[in-house]
Amino acid sequence: MQEDQIRGQAIALNDVTKSWDGTLAVDRMNLNVEPGTFTVLLGPSGCGKSTSLRIIAGLEHADSGEIAIGGKSVGHLPPAKRDIAMVFQSYALFPHLSVAENILFGLKVRRASKADQRTRLNKTADLLGLSELLARKPSQLSGGQQQRVALGRAIIAEKPICLMDEPLSNLDAKLRNTMRTEIRDLQQALGFSMVYVTHDQAEAITMADQVVLMKEGRVEQSGTPREIYEQPATTFVAGFIGTPPMNVLPGSALAAATGQANANLDSITLGVRPEHVSVSEHSGVPAIVEHVEYLGADILADCRVGNEKFIARIEGHASLSPRAEVKLHWPAEQMHCFDRSTGERTPSDKDLFNHLLSA
């Protein structure tokens, strides 16, 4: 495979803005994709991730800002001149063409030689396990197979950039997991730069080199999956990433629950991941268990701290029953701290938490 490596291209968005009838879809977006890496645009629906992708593809035009591919400004170029491939959410297969014709569509448009078409088709079909299905029509294929055909059409020309818009959202959960790995392996093997749009944070975390989390047209945080998970930049990121996501609650609520009033706590929001919480008899934050969800390997306990919801993920062999009064504890270094008014991350104060948790 090594000699077939495509040289991925860098993508850069610089202050890109796009609005629809007065509502901002993308607001001064900046993005840097290193050549040959996998970037995921993540966010809830309506956050502007798909619009951003379509702006990179050239299917939409930005109102202002710079788009560069491989260092060259491409803002004025049509999609075909940007040297990209794209996989659409609905796959956009041509229903009257066979699998082979669908995959070869781009090569035929560009009048590649018959020999070139044949070798590339064979290689792509082998890679995606479509060799037996080449004569079929898309309507005769399962969802997963159609997805592969769409992938085939995208990778056959070995473009340096591949864009994918929620490509797995129409598949069932099991298939989605296998396709995830497959797409990631494909990208690694072929070496193109990938920009991948999804609203599924688990997909983003497992596939990406770089996750760009968006909200209301703006980039909320971008970084490696580990950075996003371990150091969420805002309460929104904290509450979006992880299953279940981080517990985020006002410092004052925690202070009230422990009876440790502290002026410093009123101005901050605290966050702690469910998996870092443990239940102890002696010390910690008093809470009431409301629901217990047994997952086998572990237990999800929906608790209430004062009036705030709080989820703890604890080991499966622990026994907890609803309405039990417990004390929750977690290591001080796993405590995240955000400014209460802006929601932005602030340095945490270990002593403060030790003080809190010792109650």
Next chain:
Amino acid sequence: MMHRREWIYGWLFLSPALLFLFTFTHYPAVKTIVSSFFSTPRGKRPAKFIGIENYQALIQDEVFWKVLTNNFWFAVGTIPISVGLALLMALWVNSKLKGTTLSRIAFFAPTVLPLIAVANIWLFFYTPGFGLIDQFRSGLFGLPAINLLGNPDTVLAAMIVVAIWKEAGFFMIFYLAALQSIPPVLKEAADVEGASNFYYLRKILFPLLMPTTLFVSINAVINSFRLVDHIFVMTEGGPDNASSLLLYYIYETAFKYWQTGYAATLTVVMLILLSVLAIGQFFLFDRKVHYQ
């Protein structure tokens, strides 16, 4: 027992529709075929069986061959142009250009009008001397008046134009509906791959519109035999049968000359012709049509 009762229910449900279908379609059709082998009843003389005499007369009938030829050229003139025009108009009004709502209404208006009214409008266009066409000819170029409807060489062409004007808007609606059901993402996928508009039209849009083209063209063929209202208003088949079509000739034979036996014979010929054309089109197109 149960099985038998369901069978009765089935027929009961079907019977209202069947009653009308038999009374107004099947029975007349069969009666027509039977009548075509009988002479025309006159006064106290009832129809009598004459075998294929009517058909022999038909082969000898110069007017029949004339109207059949007219109908052939009428079909050749109207079908491709009205279908082609319909597709062009549909592509236009389906685009994101400004003013498409106005064009939609404009293109569809002739369909809403009764053909009789359309014929009257065109009668005014064609009127020699002070009709719209002659106004242009004399006003702009100082050309003499022409009588398009009075000349056997031009009258059929003039009729063809009226039929196209009337039909294209109707077919456009079918194409427009088909175009709107094609997901726009297909165009985007083709754009990303670098396909030109023309390539997309030829390789994606046309094949996906094939079921509509089949439907529309069968309708166009049937209409080219069926639509004769404008002939009543504009030419009454003249001059010298130059604008007479098969159905108009059947009408004349049956209800002007009261040769009902011979009119039945002509009708049978038309039935056979239309069936062969429709079935032929299905077989010709079917291999090329992709149904979703």
